[in-house]
């Protein structure tokens with residue numbers, strides 16, 4: 210990793226290097242100096258603008274499609290970092306191996322400024338094209354790097370502060386880079402660390418696809434970090450090393466050329482596959498903890514529809530969830546991971562189906578005949594959460610039951626523990642939970658012997674854990690333990706065909722069987738609404754309409770909740786008011802105002818109605834006012 214250069218030293222170094230052509234050894238971080246020398250050697254001129262060739266919309270789409278797999282594997286990290294990026298007025302960027310920007314999310318305002326220096330999708334930020342910058346230089350150096358202000362080769366990039374980490378695939382090939390860029394005026398001290406950690410997560414995820422046939426060795430010197438993205442991973446096919454991550458190679462004192470040559474029996478003589486953690490002797494006798502697992506074999510399973518009736522997939526009274534192709538694919542991957550003992554983290558807005566998904570994973574897994582224990586960490590009273598989770602011995606505290614209680618974690622033994630709203634777990638309990646997860650045993654409150662437990666873990670949250678991590682409100686080691694695979698449940702408003710979704714849910718709720726129909730207008734309004742409460746709100750609304758409806762009389766718009774009709778009304782009046790020739794600023798103003806009026810002056814509700822967050826609403830309003838001055 211680079212050592213940051215001193216800011217004044219950079220200004221002096223710039224003058225000497227670019228103005229006087231003199232040596233600046235020792236004045237800059239070594240990777241920055243190497244990069245300046247490479248750029249100068251290639252004939253780049255720091256005082257001019259780099260040559261930029263923006264792609265056409267079609268070229269950009271094709272480029273993104275070509276890199277669909279990388280985009281998919283990196284998406285959870287991009288989303289998790291989005292909150293941090295917005296808070297610090299920065300953007301998070303994913304590039305391909307050549308440094309061409311694939312995806313960029315975060316602060317809209319900064320994205321606009323970044324576009325002025327061509328930092329936008331489809332444009333190359335390779336060092337050869339764009340001079341010293343975190344993306345391009347990290348790709349050349351194959352190490353995480355931060356480049357601040359005047360350290361950039363080109364003068365006009367001085368406004369940027371960026372930090373990037375390269376993504377190295379299991380064959381040692383650079384697959385891309387992850388970067389966070391913001392204004393140079395703000396020092397985001399955690400940016401480089403965040404990029405490094407997120408890159409490790411993505412690199413760890415590279416092993417979830419394409420290595421199903423391999424024997425996997427997972428290693429660490431610290432037992433607590435085994436099973437997290439910080440662990441070393443080595444993949445063997447027929448006993449020969451065919452894939453690895455950097456930690457794995459380091460722990461075995463190997464380097465990338467060992468691929469296709471090193472043999473498991475030579476590296477760790479006598480080690481045998483086992484589900485248990487083993488103590489191993491690494492090179493030079495170092496003590497390592499490891500797990501050697503044979504290829505995952507997916508047990509043939511009955512399709513969801515013919516699952517035993519004794520296993521409820523959702524709490525009684527719930528609609529049978531709609532499993533589209535994307536959800537089925539996510540489900541089958543998650544079941545395999547859960548069966549392999551890999552904890553899974555579900556992300557998604559409230560009501561997007563995280564609980565439903567976790568129950569379905571349990572119902573389809575080999576643990577389906579054992580308990581599914583859901584725990585809502587936000588709903589447990591703070592004073593009780595510890596005893597409820599970990600149990601207590603008889604007489605452990607005033608008010609304790611006489612015979613003690615086993616606790617929810619023990620109740621999950623053999624089955625699946627679902628920790629919902631994990632972001633709300635108090636810090637003190639996070640350490641306790643971490644200990645249980647690594648030791649696989651529980652010590653109840655009030656003493657008593659530790660009891661071994663065996664459960665698969667699924668956690669869920671609607672909070673941006675990246676922000677909690679940066680603020681120190683969530684333990685990093687626990688995060689790595691629980692987020693070894695991240696599944697995102699998309700919001701209903703991102704559903705590709707909301708009309709079809711409304712119709713299917715209506716059928717499932719029994720609308721058709723009851724002879725009750727939704728009018729075409731109602732269907733249109735429901736399909737257009739943005740459903741901030743997601744499935745919970747949509748299913749609840751349809752259920753209410755079914756109660757109000759009468760056979761033979763289509764349900765009309767008047768039966769819809771005011772919130773939904775007001776949103777539809779607002780949109781219609783906005784559209785009809787947009788006379789040809791009205792400026793974009795005027796249109797924006799009237800849309801913002803209409804939403805505010807329809808929400809009784811409540812900005813949060815107005816923002817939700819427009820499908821934007823509160824800060825974006827204010828920003829748009831301010832921008833609009835500025836323009837009006």
Ligand SMILES: Nc1ncnc2c1ncn2[C@@H]1O[C@H](COP(=O)(O)OP(=O)(O)OP(=O)(O)O)[C@@H](O)[C@H]1O
Nearest residue numbers: 527528530531558559560561562563564565744745
């Ligand atoms: N795919 C789906 N098809 C139909 N209904 C669904 C689907 N997913 C969720 N639902 C319904 O939406 C409601 C909310 O789902 P769920 O409790 O799983 O959401 P959640 O993401 O866990 O919400 P929260 O974060 O608020 O706990 C439930 O009534 C559930 O039956």
